[in-house]
Amino acid sequence: MRYITLPELLPTMVTVFILNMGFFLNAGFDQVFNMMNDSVISVVDILDTYVYRIGLLNMQYSFSTAASLFKGVIGLVLILAAHQGSRKITGKGLW
Secondary structure, eight states: OTTTHHHHHHHHHHHHHHHHHTTTTOOOHHHHHHHOOTTTHHHHOOHHHHHHIIIIISOOHHHHHHHHHHHHHHHHHHHHHHHHHHHHHTSOOOO
16 A cells, blocks of 8 residues: 555645645635624624625625635635645646
């Protein structure tokens, strides 16, 4: 297992890890939004529900767009960092 199975599965595991790093900031908007009410909003507020509340309810479209763009940029940085780390450690990356 150590000499055949794991070395053959390592590129696939690295690829899946790198691709999942982009979803690191996703916490499940629908689950949080459905359970949210006024008494728990300060505790359960995540970035997606904050963007929804600021953008659609308070009509601050530019601020909510900037917050979503920030989330996307952080996801891209995480993907690139995981790719570089993978290339340094295993010699193989996503591309």
